[in-house]
Amino acid sequence: MIKVVKFGGSSLASATQFAKVGNIIRADESRKYVVPSAPGKRNSKDTKVTDMLYQCYALAEEDKDFHIQLKKIKERYDSIINGLALKLSLEEEFKVIETNFKNKAGKDYAASRGEYLNGIVMANYLGYEFIDSAEVIFFDENGNFMPEKTDEVLSARLQKTERAVIPGFYGATEEGKVVTFSRGGSDITGSIVAKAVRADLYENWTDVSGFLVADPRIIDDPKTIKVITYRELRELSYMGATVLHEDAIFPVRKEGIPINIRNTNAPEDEGTLIVESTCRQPEYTITGVAGKKGFVAINVDKDMMNSEIGFCRKVLQAFEEHGISIEHMPSGIDTMTVFVHQEEFEGKEQQVLSSIHKLADPDTIDLESDLALIAVVGRGMRSTRGTAGRIFSALAHSNVNVKMIDQGSSELNIIIGVKNSDFEKAVKAIYDIFVETQI
Numbered sequence: 001m002i003k004v005v006k007f008g009g010s011s012l013a014s015a016t017q018f019a020k021v022g023n024i025i026r027a028d029e030s031r032k033y034v035v036p037s038a039p040g041k042r043n044s045k046d047t048k049v050t051d052m053l054y055q056c057y058a059l060a061e062e063d064k065d066f067h068i069q070l071k072k073i074k075e076r077y078d079s080i081i082n083g084l085a086l087k088l089s090l091e092e093e094f095k096v097i098e099t100n101f102k103n104k105a106g107k108d109y110a111a112s113r114g115e116y117l118n119g120i121v122m123a124n125y126l127g128y129e130f131i132d133s134a135e136v137i138f139f140d141e142n143g144n145f146m147p148e149k150t151d152e153v154l155s156a157r158l159q160k161t162e163r164a165v166i167p168g169f170y171g172a173t174e175e176g177k178v179v180t181f182s183r184g185g186s187d188i189t190g191s192i193v194a195k196a197v198r199a200d201l202y203e204n205w206t207d208v209s210g211f212l213v214a215d216p217r218i219i220d221d222p223k224t225i226k227v228i229t230y231r232e233l234r235e236l237s238y239m240g241a242t243v244l245h246e247d248a249i250f251p252v253r254k255e256g257i258p259i260n261i262r263n264t265n266a267p268e269d270e271g272t273l274i275v276e277s278t279c280r281q282p283e284y285t286i287t288g289v290a291g292k293k294g295f296v297a298i299n300v301d302k303d304m305m306n307s308e309i310g311f312c313r314k315v316l317q318a319f320e321e322h323g324i325s326i327e328h329m330p331s332g333i334d335t336m337t338v339f340v341h342q343e344e345f346e347g348k349e350q351q352v353l354s355s356i357h358k359l360a361d362p363d364t365i366d367l368e369s370d371l372a373l374i375a376v377v378g379r380g381m382r383s384t385r386g387t388a389g390r391i392f393s394a395l396a397h398s399n400v401n402v403k404m405i406d407q408g409s410s411e412l413n414i415i416i417g418v419k420n421s422d423f424e425k426a427v428k429a430i431y432d433i434f435v436e437t438q439i
């Protein structure tokens with residue numbers, strides 16, 4: 001059994017957190033490959049080492065003095081090293097970093113040092129081998145990740161290594177220029193490593209006990225999702241439920257390797273298991289509910305629209321021409337509605353409307369702003385009758401006016417449009433009907 005374990009920044013923010021991580025790793029023989037993030041926040045007012053590095057490098061780039069900032073970063077590591085009583089000095093490493101900063105080695109190089117140094121500390125603490133990700137994770141000249149080359153080199157390297165620490169977040173081009181993933185990208189590294197060693201499980205340790213059925217800012221103490229499929233996760237993450245980097249599912253998904261989200265501060269909790277498919281029915285009919293505010297609905301009407309070939313295409317072309325992406329598109333016989341992000345749309349509103357007029361010649365166009373979209377997601381909906389009915393009666397009881405309904409043919413989700421001001425009330429009503437009352 002091989003497990004790849006990734007630890008997020010808050011799990012590695014201090015010596016105390018490192019000690020918890022050490023206990024977790026030592027508690028299970030199969031936790032052989034470790035992917036650390038950079039030290040994160042120790043409390044809500046603290047700054048992540050990654051952000052400290054970006055700030056420090058911004059000074060270097062302007063040829064300003066940055067040694068105080070760099071010293072503060074070194075202090076973060078020294079307090080971990082001393083707290084764990086390790087015989088390790090990062091003096092030489094910091095000299096190299098200082099020189100490279102002066103030579104303007106790049107923003108990505110700067111940010112990557114957070115994970116790089118934490119990897120060195122972690123390897124020393126665990127007695128595992130340290131592997132610099134710049135040697136095993138590859139990007140092309142344009143900064144795109146190279147999956148095949150990486151898999152080839154990384155799996156060959158890890159085959160020879162019983163236990164290793166591979167820092168998250170970065171890799172390098174074939175010429176050795178360091179490139180990072182987007183923020184939160186250590187999750188992706190963990191997934192790449194899991195694929196390379198054909199792991200049985202990818203454990204992603206963070207500071208929450210998994211995905212929650214609903215947003216805790218709206219629902220008090222919501223239930224945790226025990227098992228979720230990749231597709232359900234995509235739907236919920238897209239609607240704002242973020243625990244894992246979106247791109248982290250792709251490398252493991254193809255290999256059928258499950259991801260287990262776990263909590264470093266509550267290791268006894270089972271967390272959430274993310275799988276390709278499962279015969280385990282969710283505890284409730286719905287797996288989760290998530291949503292976002294800030295949409296505009298553009299209603300386009302034209303008599304006999306349904307028989308006019310190409311009408312929808314022309315309307316959509318107007319959005320495409322102005323670079324606006326479309327969220328949802330419910331339609332009727334003589335009407336179609338396009339949902340877009342309000343922020344994206346506002347600045348280009350009049351241009352888009354005039355393009356629609358020019359291209360599609362509709363009878364009327366009207367706009368409704370300040371709308372929210374809510375996704376009710378669940379593989380269990382397929383086999384349960386009356387889910388939609390229950391949602392809408394719950395919303396009606398809560399006095400929420402439903403503006404739009406869209407159910408995908410996969411029956412995996414139902415999207416509901418409501419007014420921004422009804423958003424929280426609607427999420428609560430849906431959560432209550434499926435989770436609290438459980439009828």
Ligand code: ASP
Nearest residue numbers: 037050169183184185186
């Ligand atoms: N340290 C990086 C960040 O703060 C990457 C990560 O933690 O995954 O975004």
